[in-house]
Amino acid sequence: MSLFPEEPLDSPVGYFPGQLNQTINNGRWTLIRKLGWGSRSSCWLATDSEDPENFKAIKIYTVSASKDSCSTNERDILQKMRDLRIYWNVPYRRDCFYEESEVGTHLCLVLQLLGPxxxxxxxxxxxxxxxxxxxxxxxxxxxxxxxxxxxxxxxxxxxxxxxxxxxxxSFEQGPFIRGFISENPSNCGENVADPAGKVYHVVKSQPMNTxxxxxxxxxxxxxxxxxxxxxxxxxxxxxxxxxxxxxxxxxxxxxxxxxxxxxxxxxxxxxxxxxxxxxxxxxxxxxxxxxxxxxxxxxxxxxxxxxxxxxxxxxxxxxxxxxxxxxxxxxxxxxxxxxxxxxxxxxxxxxxxxxxxxxxxxxx
CATH class of the missing domain: 1.10.510.10 (Transferase(Phosphotransferase) domain 1)
Structure with missing residues (x-):
């Protein structure tokens, strides 16, 4: 049985070891819910310290993916779509930045919040x-x-x-998002140890509503x-x-x-x-x-x-x-x-x- 129910945090690709209430981008964003994960990234719901009612999804690439063309390709394609004013039926890129973690450097894309x-x-x-x-x-x-x-x-x-x-x-307005999370609390995660005794903090995904x-x-x-x-x-x-x-x-x-x-x-x-x-x-x-x-x-x-x-x-x-x-x-x-x-x-x-x-x- 796998130690990790979702992304393998011990993988050499370097998944972001996120935790609830963790701040990133020099304190600008606070992670309040894990939304999902894939082979190259995990995605988190975050609130803006400059505007508490501003919620966004932040896609955080693995260290490995942040170094190859796939991550910068998505960043650049989304920027091109933004420049072309392609907004409807597609995600909208708000910002991007790099974040350091204990496993390396991650490219982060700030996107509008979507549902499952x-x-x-x-x-x-x-x-x-x-x-x-x-x-x-x-x-x-x-x-x-x-x-x-x-x-x-x-x-x-x-x-x-x-x-x-x-x-x-999904919901986009702050009061609705807060109301949903109040009724459907975010998973705070748990610590798990591998056979060698190294501890990992595991958070399970919880997509937003449909x-x-x-x-x-x-x-x-x-x-x-x-x-x-x-x-x-x-x-x-x-x-x-x-x-x-x-x-x-x-x-x-x-x-x-x-x-x-x-x-x-x-x-x-x-x-x-x-x-x-x-x-x-x-x-x-x-x-x-x-x-x-x-x-x-x-x-x-x-x-x-x-x-x-x-x-x-x-x-x-x-x-x-x-x-x-x-x-x-x-x-x-x-x-x-x-x-x-x-x-x-x-x-x-x-x-x-x-x-x-x-x-x-x-x-x-």
Missing amino acids: SVVSLLDDSTESGRYLPLHAVKQAIGEILEALCKLHRNSIIHGAVTPQNILFS YELKRDSPATDIARLIINLSNYSHARIVSENVILDSPSNILPPEASIEGASIDTKADIWMLGCTIYTLLTGRELFENAPGTLSPDALEKVLAGIRVDLSATKAMSKNDAKETASIIKVCLRVDPAERPTASRLCGYRWVQSGMYCSCGWCATDP
Whole structure:
């Protein structure tokens, strides 16, 4: 059994050893809740000493990641998005700084506070709970496409369109955040010792609310929240010799071909994989699609409609239409995949887009 329930604090990559009420950036920010963690960073809710009602999420990279291009890449991409005034359905970078800890130097990004990912709505206690209802997936995909439209118009490849990076909005005003934390206190953490006796302070993640959304919440409830495409550490600007570094099983076939041109259509491939995962509860590909033979790839694609029908979460017509849009996204030739803006006009997407009032839907 692992000593650490979340990020391995003894890892040589150097995770930030955070604690509640710890101050960083020369006392400017106070950590009051751990929001989550990943392979390259952990994320914390912090309050501003200059304005106690100003709450932000601070993404703190590992020492190793702070030294490589992934962290500075996200910092620079988010700055470019800010300069281009791309605000909606994406995180907004407020500031950045470097912080010293006992394990080294960490790059820190100050971001707007977001809620948990759509994956948080899944319920593993029942088979049907391992995937989302069709209306929830349509709403999420529609809003993510809006983000992709803005990114792609500015030659930005997101590079990691996955369910884990699709986040709900959260409270932004201080009184609401304080009220939520009062009712849902932050985990203060505990000290654990390794076999050699070295003590680590372990804090478990507690994402912020989803406004009491549940897996079976109606489309009108989901429509009241903004859905965001987060995590730009894998993002790239379209240019010659673009290389993507996301997990190989979500990368498009062209990513496996040396010297192949990679552009924004890579995101469309990942979007197709994400639709499938959200509706079935499993990954479409086990390994890099580009390593499959044409026959093996065609066999996977041919099974999509059968897999969707097996969930019993949609009618036969819905399964047919949904399989069709997934396959459109998964065309091997990038030139044959639709653009994000064109996908926004597809009936499958249009039929699931409820406006923020929660009552009206776009006419399909």
